[in-house]
Amino acid sequence: xxxxxxxxxxxxxxxxxTAAAAVLLLVFxxxxxxxxxxxxxxxxxxxxxxxxxxxxxxxxxxxxxxSGGGGWYIWEDAGRRGQSWQGxxxxxxxILPAEEALVGGAQFAGICQAVTxxxxxxxxxxxxxRLTASSSERLDAPVRAQWGTxxxxxxxxxxxxxxxxxxxxxxxxEEAGQYWLPLETSFTAPAEAxxxxxxxxxxxxxxxxxxxxxxxxxxxxxYRPGVLEEGHPxxxxxxxGVPSFVTxxxxxxxxxxxxGDSEIQALVLYDDDHILAALDxxxxxxxxxxxxxxRPEAVGRHYLRVEVWGAGGRVAWAxxxxxxxxxxxxxxxxxxxxxxxxxxxxxxxxxxxLRPGAQYTLNLAVRLDTEGPPRASAPxxxxxxxxxxxxxxxxxxAPVWRNMEVMPADTEGMGTAWRxxxxxxxxxxxxxVTIRLRAVSLDQEAGACRLSLExxxxxxxx
Numbered sequence: 001x002x003x004x005x006x007x008x009x010x011x012x013x014x015x016x017x018t019a020a021a022a023v024l025l026l027v028f029x030x031x032x033x034x035x036x037x038x039x040x041x042x043x044x045x046x047x048x049x050x051x052x053x054x055x056x057x058x059x060x061x062x063x064x065x066x067s068g069g070g071g072w073y074i075w076e077d078a079g080r081r082g083q084s085w086q087g088x089x090x091x092x093x094x095i096l097p098a099e100e101a102l103v104g105g106a107q108f109a110g111i112c113q114a115v116t117x118x119x120x121x122x123x124x125x126x127x128x129x130r131l132t133a134s135s136s137e138r139l140d141a142p143v144r145a146q147w148g149t150x151x152x153x154x155x156x157x158x159x160x161x162x163x164x165x166x167x168x169x170x171x172x173x174e175e176a177g178q179y180w181l182p183l184e185t186s187f188t189a190p191a192e193a194x195x196x197x198x199x200x201x202x203x204x205x206x207x208x209x210x211x212x213x214x215x216x217x218x219x220x221x222x223y224r225p226g227v228l229e230e231g232h233p234x235x236x237x238x239x240x241g242v243p244s245f246v247t248x249x250x251x252x253x254x255x256x257x258x259x260g261d262s263e264i265q266a267l268v269l270y271d272d273d274h275i276l277a278a279l280d281x282x283x284x285x286x287x288x289x290x291x292x293x294x295r296p297e298a299v300g301r302h303y304l305r306v307e308v309w310g311a312g313g314r315v316a317w318a319x320x321x322x323x324x325x326x327x328x329x330x331x332x333x334x335x336x337x338x339x340x341x342x343x344x345x346x347x348x349x350x351x352x353x354l355r356p357g358a359q360y361t362l363n364l365a366v367r368l369d370t371e372g373p374p375r376a377s378a379p380x381x382x383x384x385x386x387x388x389x390x391x392x393x394x395x396x397x398a399p400v401w402r403n404m405e406v407m408p409a410d411t412e413g414m415g416t417a418w419r420x421x422x423x424x425x426x427x428x429x430x431x432x433v434t435i436r437l438r439a440v441s442l443d444q445e446a447g448a449c450r451l452s453l454e455x456x457x458x459x460x461x462x
Contacts, residue, residue, distance in 0.1 A: 025234060043123070044196070047218040050087045053077050058111050059091050065157045065197075066109040069204075072096035073109040078214050085128040085180040085216035093200045093213045094296050108146075110199025110213075115220065117189040120460060124235055127218040128183040133170040133202075133211040142203045143170045143211045144351035150195040150333065157197050164317055167266075167309050173212065180216065185315040186223055186235050196220060219341045238308045238316040243427060244295070245358035245461045247327045252294045252359070254304065256318075259287040262310030271296070296324045328462030330354070337366070337437070337453040347451055348388075349435040351458055354428040360460030361425045366437065366455050367409060368418040372446030380405040381449035382437040383420035388436050389429040399436045419454060430462075 045061035046052075057075030058064035066073045078084060078092035093109050117123060125147075133143040145168050148160035200213035223235060241255035258264055269277045270290060277292050296302060305319040307396045330351045340346035354360065364385065374380035383406055386399025404420040435458070439449035 008100070035209075041221065042118070043049065043066060043115060043198035043220040043222070044442050045217055047090045047127075048087055049077075049084075049091050049216060049218075051088075052259070055097075059089075062091070062111040063115050063386050064109070065110055065199075067107050071107045071109075073268075075109075075111070078216075083214055085214075086096070090214055091215035092212045093201060093215070095114070095202055096210050097210055101140075106203055107199055108201045110146075110197055111215075112150075112159065112195050112197040114155075115194050115196055116192055116321075117194055118271075119189055119191050120224075122186055122188045122223045122237075124184070124186050124221045124223045125219070126182065127198070128180040128182055128216045129166070129168060130180055130213075130214040131166075131168045131170050131200075131212075132173040134172065134209045142209070144201045145198070145213050146201050147183070147196070147339045149194065150197070151189075151191040153193045155193065155195045157195070157199075158350060159195075160197055162305060163201070164307065164315070170211070182236065183315060185317065186237055187317075191341045203445040226277070230446060234378075235311045236262045236308065236316040237423075238318040239305055240303055240304060240306050240318040240320050241321055242322060243357060243359050244320070245323045245355050246294075246296060247461050248296055248324050249327060249358075250300050250361075251296065252296070254292045254294050256292065256306050256308075257287065258289070258316065260309050260310065260316065264288055264308060264310055266309045268307050270303075270307070276304075296322075299324050299326055299440055299445065315355065323461075325355070325358070325461040327459055330360075330458040331456040333453065333455050335453065335456050345439045345441075345448055345450065347437040349437070349456065350432070352432050353462070354431050354433060355429050355461050358428050359425055360458055361423070361427060362435065363421075363455070363457040363459075364404070364435075364437075365419055365456075366451045368406070368420060368439065369450045369452060370441075370443070372420065372445055374443055374446040378442065379418050380422075380443040380446040381406070381418075381441055383437070383439050385422055386436045387426055387429075388434040390432060401436075401438070410436045414417070420451075 049059045052060045054060055056064050064075050072095070074094040074096065076092050077089050083092070084090040091111060093111065094109055129145060131143065131145045145166040147164040147165045147166060150157065152157035152159065166183050171179065187260055198215060200211060202211050235365055237259050239257045241257070242252065246252045254269065256267065256269065267274060267279045267290060272295070276294060276430035279290060300322055302322045303319060304322055306317060308316045330353070331349060335349060337347050337349060340348055366383065368381050368383065370380050384401040384403040385404055386401045388399045404422045406418055406420045409417040409419040437451055439451055441448050
């Protein structure tokens with residue numbers, strides 16, 4: 001099998017570049033151990049790299065790609081150099097020093113394989129590999145190994161939306177020996193036709209430094225609970241909980257849940273390619289949960305992504321697109337408090353134009369008036385509120401009534417006047433909502449309670 005080198009002139013390729021994560025990741029350099037075996041069949045063709053190599057140097061059944069732009073890229077059988085994890089062959093991808101120093105963007109080269117999967121099914125994806133470069137500084141991360149997926153019948157590597165860093169440190173070629181590091185992760189297929197890709201990535205300002213990526217024992221298998229063979233761990237899995245629509249400048253809770261039989265070593269949360277949080281793992285295996293606060297400033301589409309590293313190189317990730325909108329006010333002190341047909345002790349505040357799924361914060365203050373003077377020792381009324389989602393006859397959801405906090409309204413606190421207040425938040429269940437208010441008299445001598453609006457605010461996404 002011959003060594004194949006390609007000299008490429010600059011092409012107008014779009015570069016998909018992931019920002020460097022300034023996080024030191026701990027990876028165990030272990031001598032070879034038994035590979036992870038799954039009961040489900042192997043879905044990759046020539047994942048062992050033992051079935052030969054194409055004339056361009058990529059393994060049979062795999063297709064080579066690169067960034068172009070005046071670089072030297074090499075694909076070859078690493079077995080010719082005595083390098084493999086299992087068997088006699090492995091894939092080597094190499095980026096050689098450019099004739100002239102390059103600036104801006106990145107260089108990359110990799111391989112992909114088209115796969116046919118079941119939409120909605122979770123798959124285990126793993127391989128062994130090694131990353132070598134003249135610099136071994138992970139914090140600087142001039143060189144990385146990455147993987148990604150693209151979906152669609154005619155998808156190419158250009159359609160990979162997110163490239164995930166593989167937590168392998170860059171070792172010096174002369175020091176790497178036969179260390180092969182694991183990657184074990186999972187993903188859920190959104191469509192039947194897809195593409196699985198792995199690449200070597202290098203920042204252009206380091207274009208005078210050679211870098212290599214070695215790959216072996218690639219495996220893609222269907223994951224179903226209970227099909228793992230005895231003695232092998234449950235795969236590491238991550239999930240991300242965040243509203244689909246949030247308000248710029250407002251604090252939004254982000255929940256990250258991790259499950260699996262691997263001790264968690266690190267967790268990194270990204271907003272697009274910017275690191276929001278980097279946490280060390282807690283002692284003990286998953287499941288674990290982390291609650292983080294996100295305060296987005298820029299209006300528009302954001303992609304939140306969490307990556308979790310476990311013991312032995314296991315990696316899990318989850319992502320979600322979030323729309324960030326400007327904060328808008330839907331109520332004010334001038335909003336009329338409308339009496340219900342039921343009587344003067346029941347009222348409503350109708351609101352329109354909300355975004356279903358977005359979070360809204362309600363602040364209300366109402367004054368309580370009675371027919372007679374109230375007692376100073378206790379509130380004259382039980383005051384309640386509720387969210388009634390939807391509009392039109394028969395479409396509204398009956399509210400769940402909640403108590404408002406009642407307090408003296410006069411500055412001396414003598415109880416001669418009373419007000420009720422509430423602060424609450426809710427995710428919109430429909431575009432329209434009616435905020436219901438009602439008062440139940442607790443003081444027979446004071447008589448029925450009437451409500452008048454002092455202040456009202458419903459603030460959130462528009």
